[in-house]
Amino acid sequence: MRNVLETPEGLAERLAHSGLRPTEQRKVVYGVLLKNRNHPTADEVFAHIRSEMPSAAVSMATVYNCLETLVQCNLVRQVNFERGPTRYCPNLRPHAHFHDEATDTIHDIELPAGLLEQLHSILPPGHQANSVEIIFRGKSGPSS
Amino acid sequence: MRNVLETPEGLAERLAHSGLRPTEQRKVVYGVLLKNRNHPTADEVFAHIRSEMPSAAVSMATVYNCLETLVQCNLVRQVNFERGPTRYCPNLRPHAHFHDEATDTIHDIELPAGLLEQLHSILPPGHQANSVEIIFRGKSGPSS
């Protein structure tokens, strides 16, 4: 069963932990990320809110602010490909990203146990990495 | 001993292979990358030329054009961190990048034999990756 994290319920608690308020806009933005696991851009989050929830009043500036807040609270990770617009991912487990160039879509690749440790072990002495990012680029079959 | 690639001599041949001319500007830009293995940005390449080789006439637009050409010829790789300016790397061997956050410097990490194959093996069936990018972020000791 999934942690309380990666659910709308976890949001208020995490925000409170940082002395921040669970505003309507923050809930809406986080909700969009949880429901659309497509690694959307800020623009895409904004467009989605405009079309699917026209009653929610959220400006572009606020989408950026909310996304930034969620990142600070460690509820969301930023993902960058080349110089494209930043994408946002609510999957908190360590994972790699696969960028399908044919469809220009991105999806998560779970990491087998021990892989991160093994990657760290290739570092020369004296290197202390606090994060590793793995990005595959290619074509993922029809069944994924 | 290093291949003819990663030397100034390889440039003319590679350019010719694409029907391109070995112009002064292309030689200068490639030379800067070969001599400064710092993963410089376009701006830094430009500034370096201006200060160290004032006689060479190279504009900013041309720095961008030359770098793009070198990338197309597979003589240079682009490297991106977050949304920072694109950096350029003339190391053609497969390697990972280590971003030292303390000094904001980047350096290459050689990959042990078999690691790339192993990484590809974690992909679910149907996935065909034609490149993998590995980026460490952290602090590298005083001796590196």
Add this chain to the structure above:
DNA sequence: AATTATCTTGGAATGATTCTAATCCTCACT
């Protein structure tokens, strides 16, 4: 020499993101 294709260049345009300054809310306290 004329023609053609390739290159370089200054400056304008682009586009994602950040900044700014004003307004709006929420809540605690009188």
Add this chain to the structure above:
DNA sequence: AGTGAGGATTAGAATCATTCCAAGATAATT
């Protein structure tokens, strides 16, 4: 209920790396 202090949202301006464009060199071909 009324007030004040932070916190939050917002429109629009500013930033900045990069790309685009149109004009002027340069070099290769006829």
